[in-house]
Amino acid sequence: MSYSIEAEGLIKRFGKITALAGADFAARTGTVFGLLGPNGAGKTTAVRILATLLRPDGGRASVGGYDVSRDAHRVRQLIGLTGQYASVDDGLTGFNNLLMIGRLLGLPRREARIRAKELLIRFQLFDAADRPAKTYSGGMRRRLDLAASLVGRPQVLFLDEPTTGLDPNSRSDVWTMIRGLVADGVTILLTTQYLEEADHLTHDIAVIDHGQVIATGTPDELKARTGGQVLEVLPDDRARLGEVAGILMSLTGNAADSDVVAGRVTVPVADAAALPEVVRRLDAAGIILAGFALRKTSLDEVFLALTGHRAEENPDVPGDRDPADGRASVSAASAGATTSGAATSGAATSGAATAGATTAGGPTADAVADAAAPWLEAVSKAGRNSP
Ligand SMILES: Nc1ncnc2c1ncn2[C@@H]1O[C@H](COP(=O)(O)OP(=O)(O)O)[C@@H](O)[C@H]1O
Numbered sequence: 603m604s605y606s607i608e609a610e611g612l613i614k615r616f617g618k619i620t621a622l623a624g625a626d627f628a629a630r631t632g633t634v635f636g637l638l639g640p641n642g643a644g645k646t647t648a649v650r651i652l653a654t655l656l657r658p659d660g661g662r663a664s665v666g667g668y669d670v671s672r673d674a675h676r677v678r679q680l681i682g683l684t685g686q687y688a689s690v691d692d693g694l695t696g697f698n699n700l701l702m703i704g705r706l707l708g709l710p711r712r713e714a715r716i717r718a719k720e721l722l723i724r725f726q727l728f729d730a731a732d733r734p735a736k737t738y739s740g741g742m743r744r745r746l747d748l749a750a751s752l753v754g755r756p757q758v759l760f761l762d763e764p765t766t767g768l769d770p771n772s773r774s775d776v777w778t779m780i781r782g783l784v785a786d787g788v789t790i791l792l793t794t795q796y797l798e799e800a801d802h803l804t805h806d807i808a809v810i811d812h813g814q815v816i817a818t819g820t821p822d823e824l825k826a827r828t829g830g831q832v833l834e835v836l837p838d839d840r841a842r843l844g845e846v847a848g849i850l851m852s853l854t855g856n857a858a859d860s861d862v863v864a865g866r867v868t869v870p871v872a873d874a875a876a877l878p879e880v881v882r883r884l885d886a887a888g889i890i891l892a893g894f895a896l897r898k899t900s901l902d903e904v905f906l907a908l909t910g911h912r913a914e915e916n917p918d919v920p921g922d923r924d925p926a927d928g929r930a931s932v933s934a935a936s937a938g939a940t941t942s943g944a945a946t947s948g949a950a951t952s953g954a955a956t957a958g959a960t961t962a963g964g965p966t967a968d969a970v971a972d973a974a975a976p977w978l979e980a981v982s983k984a985g986r987n988s989p
Pocket residue numbers: 616619620621639640641642643644645646647648919923965966968969
């Protein structure tokens with residue numbers, strides 16, 4: 603089995619903050635690898651290191667067999683990157699965005715035009731090709747962003763929260779595109795806060811929390827860790843939720859989760875054979891049931907079991923350092939600092955240097971500008987000035 607991405611003991615500190623605390627993971631060639639974790643877990647930091655935009659303070663990483671520190675140039679030739687925040691140039695049309703990246707990558711003009719058209723068709727943007735990107739909807743921008751990261755035909759693609767903030771339709775479009783890319787043999791590292799997304803798209807998952815990988819496995823393996831099944835019980839009288847939880851815990855030996863709003867108690871169960879006894883005990887206690895169901899464990903529950911907190915709420919992160927982070931609206935995400943962008947050498951350029959140019963202050967924008975290594979800026983300027 604070969605791995606297109608390998609990270610060993612990655613460490614990255616920002617002042618007193620340890621963003622990565624010795625993260626280990628590896629992505630098999632030709633698969634979708636999911637880096638799953640809440641806001642602030644270290645996902646973007648890991649991606650930026652792998653995309654050669656940031657140097658680790660410790661550990662090592664390789665992409666396509668090349669060390670990201672020693673062979674950064676080779677790595678850049680293999681990769682594409684779609685940042686967490688849309689990286690397209692607002693003032694340019696969809697077509698010109700892609701054309702510019704193709705030219706930055708050194709494609710002859712004719713070839714760059716062909717490639718741009720191909721991608722616009724593939725991403726259902728052909729009709730909007732001549733409109734400035736600023737008139738695009740959030741879903742269209744994200745598609746353009748994805749297209750931009752593919753101009754250089756990367757072997758390895760980093761998608762940093764590609765669907766955060768998208769409406770369900772646009773999200774499912776992105777999912778379809780990701781599946782298509784994997785079918786073409788591209789290796790994809792996808793970061794996500796959406797457990798459902800990792801479940802649907804990824805072959806392997808590393809769950810990351812506080813800069814460390816706390817679990818790895820296939821979606822099914824991770825689900826199996828909490829027994830594989832969950833029993834949901836809804837008492838007719840919500841006042842009796844606590845009692846129900848007590849009974850479920852004593853019979854299963856697992857911690858039960860009471861959701862007061864939903865009026866529901868859930869508990870992992872390893873063996874469905876315990877269910878008749880559960881029913882008997884609830885009946886003996888005179889608890890009338892409004893609902894009783896056995897279902898597969900969701901990744902959300904897996905996360906809770908692994909970390910002790912839910913993926914969507916991370917009490918340890920003191921506020922969002924970027925307004926576009928997490929579940930911000932699409933427009934906020936798009937208007938925010940333009941991150942790394944498409945990173946196939948020159949392509950990374952466009953994004954990162956655009957970020958430098960549009961930096962609006964704030965730590966993320968600074969960090970991004972910081973990440974735009976001199977080579978990025980230089981290439982980008984060249985690209986911008988070219989006709
Ligand atoms: N440039 C930076 N300066 C200071 N702190 C940072 C910087 N980049 C990331 N961090 C911090 O590192 C941690 C991990 O951040 P990040 O990798 O962006 O997480 P994620 O992408 O999982 O939300 C967070 O606590 C974040 O605030």
